[in-house]
Amino acid sequence: xxxxxxxxxxxxxxxxxxxxxxxxxxxxxxxxxxxxxxxxxxxxxxxxxxxxxxxxxxxxxxxxxxxxxxxxxxxxxx
Amino acid sequence: xxxxxxxxxxxxxxxxxxxxxxxxxxxxxxxxxxxxxxxxxxxxxxxxxxxxxxxxxxxxxxxxxxxxxxxxxxxxxxxxxxxxxxxxxxxxxxxxxxxxxxxxxxxxxxxxxxxxxxxxxxxxxxxxxxxxxxxxxxxxxxxxxxxxxxxxxxxxxxxxxxxxxxxxxxxxxxxxxxxxxxxxxxxxxxxxxxxxxxxxxxxxxxxxxxxxxxxxxxxxxxxxxxxxxxxxxxxxxxxxxxxxxxxxxxxxxxxxxxxxxxxxxxxxxxxxxxxxxxxxxxxxxxxxxxxxxxxxxxxxxxxxxxxxxxxxxxxxxxxxxxxxxxxxxxxxxxxxxxxxxxxxxxxxxxxxxxxxxxxxxxxxxxxxxxxxxxxxxxxxxxxxxxxxxx
Numbered sequence: 001x002x003x004x005x006x007x008x009x010x011x012x013x014x015x016x017x018x019x020x021x022x023x024x025x026x027x028x029x030x031x032x033x034x035x036x037x038x039x040x041x042x043x044x045x046x047x048x049x050x051x052x053x054x055x056x057x058x059x060x061x062x063x064x065x066x067x068x069x070x071x072x073x074x075x076x077x078x
Numbered sequence: 079x080x081x082x083x084x085x086x087x088x089x090x091x092x093x094x095x096x097x098x099x100x101x102x103x104x105x106x107x108x109x110x111x112x113x114x115x116x117x118x119x120x121x122x123x124x125x126x127x128x129x130x131x132x133x134x135x136x137x138x139x140x141x142x143x144x145x146x147x148x149x150x151x152x153x154x155x156x157x158x159x160x161x162x163x164x165x166x167x168x169x170x171x172x173x174x175x176x177x178x179x180x181x182x183x184x185x186x187x188x189x190x191x192x193x194x195x196x197x198x199x200x201x202x203x204x205x206x207x208x209x210x211x212x213x214x215x216x217x218x219x220x221x222x223x224x225x226x227x228x229x230x231x232x233x234x235x236x237x238x239x240x241x242x243x244x245x246x247x248x249x250x251x252x253x254x255x256x257x258x259x260x261x262x263x264x265x266x267x268x269x270x271x272x273x274x275x276x277x278x279x280x281x282x283x284x285x286x287x288x289x290x291x292x293x294x295x296x297x298x299x300x301x302x303x304x305x306x307x308x309x310x311x312x313x314x315x316x317x318x319x320x321x322x323x324x325x326x327x328x329x330x331x332x333x334x335x336x337x338x339x340x341x342x343x344x345x346x347x348x349x350x351x352x353x354x355x356x357x358x359x360x361x362x363x364x365x366x367x368x369x370x371x372x373x374x375x376x377x378x379x380x381x382x383x384x385x386x387x388x389x390x391x392x393x394x395x396x397x398x399x400x401x402x403x404x405x406x407x408x409x410x411x412x413x414x415x416x417x418x419x420x421x422x423x424x425x426x427x428x429x430x431x432x433x434x435x436x437x438x439x440x441x442x443x444x445x446x447x448x449x450x451x452x453x454x455x456x457x458x459x460x461x462x463x464x465x466x467x468x
Binding site for chain 2: 013014023
């Protein structure tokens with residue numbers, strides 16, 4: 001189960017959020033405020049689908065893709 | 079609204095910020111963007127710097143790019159680095175390597191929140207030292223060796239691209255690889271002392287093309303600090319935001335606390351305020367009139383009819399300003415050639431507002447020499463000024 005990497009700092013912005021990874025020194029953008037809510041719900045013990053519960057069915061695929069990218073770039077970790 | 083549009087209208091806090099900690103420097107590079115050399119007596123004190131860091135922490139600025147001058151010559155430099163990282167403000171600092179010995183390298187290797195950029199403007203000593211001063215190549219390479227030996231991962235080699243080193247791009251990459259470092263290429267700007275050498279050092283049109291092709295071929299393996307977006311008008315955009323972030327996503331705090339729109343724009347025209355004023359840095363960032371103007375939709379002016387305007391956005395504000403070009407016109411290095419045309423009718427360019435250059439030069443510093451080729455008036459003339467016409 002995923003959680004935010006401990007070295008990642010999150011800064012909410014009007015368009016969503018900025019994520020900065022102090023280990024890889026990479027910056028990522030969350031382009032939706034609701035995606036930030038989902039990311040915050042991922043605490044290492046919450047199932048992905050539970051974290052996505054508030055997201056309308058039709059948009060979940062896009063959210064999953066975004067989360068997948070965040071995992072690949074190390075922003076999220078198991 | 080596209081993400082990049084949000085950046086154009088400005089963020090509540092900069093994404094990153096350049097902070098020149100001192101104008102003091104052991105070198106006297108001919109193209110120094112901040113005309114550094116001598117310490118400014120009004121420099122922010124240790125306590126004032128810590129107050130700025132506290133503010134950056136509150137604003138959630140992820141990291142600062144610390145430079146100068148040579149920041150490591152400040153006696154409180156390591157204290158400030160430790161203070162910043164302890165307050166969730168990451169540090170990337172640029173240095174010529176003068177203080178990076180084995181002990182310092184070990185200390186840096188132990189921190190996850192510090193990144194080091196070693197400046198080098200030639201892949202060989204002659205090319206580098208002509209710009210940065212005698213011995214500066216060896217000093218930088220020695221520092222890189224200490225970092226590697228200490229196990230510091232992924233240091234950066236930071237190169238200002240000039241007419242004399244564009245041909246060395248592969249050599250720079252090989253040098254970086256040999257130290258387990260990452261290459262970072264940035265654009266020469268006519269800022270600070272860079273204005274004096276711009277005509278001789280900025281890459282030729284052919285070299286710009288060579289640089290663009292090289293950057294495209296190397297993609298994300300090479301860092302650029304987003305500094306070559308004017309080259310995007312050649313075709314596909316380079317990695318990065320490809321926009322001028324001045325006052326929108328970046329800015330500069332100078333050694334005396336003055337806040338400028340960008341590190342290449344140390345001039346009264348781009349001065350937004352001072353961190354010592356009431357409200358501090360946050361007030362300057364959020365409310366300064368200059369920054370508010372920069373966040374307004376910008377007019378493409380003479381460039382708006384150009385089909386490449388969307389790619390290059392008119393180029394670099396500082397490069398235009400210090401070559402005397404209007405800010406809503408083409409970049410002096412416009413790849414479509416409009417900059418060259420515009421430059422032909424420029425009669426004078428603004429001078430930098432401040433100058434902290436060494437007055438008497440430094441040991442080993444680059445020395446622009448004018449050779450007198452006339453014969454002495456008399457063969458026995460020993461006075462070097464004899465016959466000098468003023």
